[in-house]
Amino acid sequence: MRTSHGLGVELLWKLDEDVDADVRAAVELLRSPSSLRTREQTEQLREVLQRRIEDARRADPSAGYAAHLRTALDYRDWFRFHTFVVEDAAPGRRRKLTGRTGLSQGEQRVLSYLVLFAAAAAHFSSLAESAPHAPRLILLDDAFAKVDEPTHGRLGRILVDLDLDFVLTSERLMGNWPEVPSLHIYECLRDPHVRGVATLHYTWNGRHRRLVSV
Known part of the structure; x- marks a missing residue:
């Protein structure tokens, strides 16, 4: 849908710029099917995820193991939605929607x-x-x-x-x-x-x- 001036939105879900190195490594490793990962890559992924679980345990020792897993492995917290303005008058152009977009x-x-x-x-x-x-x-x-x-x-x-x-x-x-x-x-x-x-x-x-x- 477009506004009367031909403006619309595009949503992009991408890795948050502030995530740590372990998350970035996990995302890259998880992009490939497990059957195509080498033994070394699988071991690296296990170590990365294990460190995240240990971090969750240290942050809240009183929580149960299930809570630690949810905190450590919820990939939705690794990504963010970004909203861009698109316009019919300039196909291919997009601007991030902020308070300074000029709308x-x-x-x-x-x-x-x-x-x-x-x-x-x-x-x-x-x-x-x-x-x-x-x-x-x-x-x-x-x-x-x-x-x-x-x-x-x-x-x-x-x-x-x-x-x-x-x-x-x-x-x-x-x-x-x-x-x-x-x-x-x-x-x-x-x-x-x-x-x-x-x-x-x-x-x-x-x-x-x-x-x-x-």
Whole structure:
């Protein structure tokens, strides 16, 4: 997906620059199948991993052996996600997404939403292997603030395409975009001279909004 100015994001998962020499050695050795490693390489890998386990044990002697293994061998801690900005106007060019990338607040927010949605969908898909009925739910407070209106529906379409259920709160959005096939909408109304809040319940079917109850 691209913003109205043709900007998008690219995610890169790579080895963290701050990891120690043992981790770098382990990653290089683990890239090759065990059947292709020499006996010396296998022994080197065993020594590297054993040192990591010993380091975990020294850092927290009270933890059990299983905890030491999880700490020492969780390769996810060895890598980091890096987010780059890509643009249709300059194919092949990418810039790291930081506070100094030179984007408007709206563009930064859209690109951040793309990363958030992709990460949430990947997490829930992984979780579904052990918990198939876990909800794929994402909550967005003050949703899509400072994002141009034509992009609202496109972001909603991404949530639908990624099979994410969502709860959005906003002072100005109803969420009744043609790109979203169904919604329940609750509008809260408050009279400053009356105690309490009135709630209007609507449904949206992708074409029409219908008042269900007051």
